[in-house]
Amino acid sequence: MTKPVLYLFGSAAPPVFDIADAVTNAQNRGFDVCLGLTPTATRWLAPQLARLERLTGHPVRSEYKMPGTPDVWPMANVIAVAPATFNTVNSWALGLTHDFVVGVVAEAIGKQIPTVTMPCVNAAYVQHRQFERGIRELREMGVQVLYGEGGFQPNQPGRGSPSEYPWHLVLDAALEMHDG
Template identity: 70%
Template sequence: MTTRTLYLFGSAAPPVFDLATVIEEAQQRGFDVCLGLTPTAARWLADDLDNLADLTGHPVRSRYKAPGEADVWPTADVIVFAPATFTSINAWALGLTHDFVIGVVAEGIGKRIPMAVMPCVNAAYARHRQFERSVAELREMGVRVLYGEGGFVPNQPGQGKPKEYPWRLALDEAERLTTPPA
């Protein structure tokens, strides 16, 4: 089996603390994983970044590289952005590329890189009109949004269940997006 490169991106939501387990599962599925984080997620995981880099075999990235600096990752076959917060979903849909991972996924649309995103928002954020607009916009641009029935279903504020975050669905979608049609 040819190794497929998965860019696994995460933002600052509690399921981000399970990334080591998710990376191992992705590797068992035949993915070479490159981990990218929003600046806040990188701050949350600061004590684990070296271990996560050792696990993936690639540097963990949360910042843009300098002009002329070599890219340290192989080219992506698929990108999965999970967990993706309210801020990340809206920034991506609006093209606000102030963070590295948002810039990569925004550009990924134009490069036609297969992408999936699984939000991690509470029901109060989900009721905000911009969130639904952003989900619809990403879907219209060809991003597979794992939200609602068959994806992430929001909890009430303060009642999150990070250990129940459906990581398996995100990895299943990465496999589906990189498997040629029969």
């Protein structure tokens, strides 16, 4: 029996440094995990990339493949985007597919791949009107957004605690989306 495939996509917010633990947690929940990162998150995690590839058994991706080349990942059963930065949320909601992660999740809406995201933004960013519009837009397109009550709660700038990022919420939602 093959394991369900989870695409776990991380953006450049401090909790991304703990993504290896999130991968292990997802694997313990029965997922085959493929890890994708935004370009900045890839730079941040550069010293860990080889270890992350060994952990997942798949290449860590941050760039589109060349047209006509085979995909190195199996098809996703569910996608989780966490941590999702202000930039990732807004780019995704607006359909600005300038990077691999946003391109895949934008297309996932049309492919009807169950997708969950949990932002990681501070209270200053959420004052920008586009952020709430982006959250609303993603929800209207069928993305489960774990933000606000029962999800990520913004902190004051510079006062976040990355170790308290509730990874379990996004992984619980991914498992429920797959099993549900």
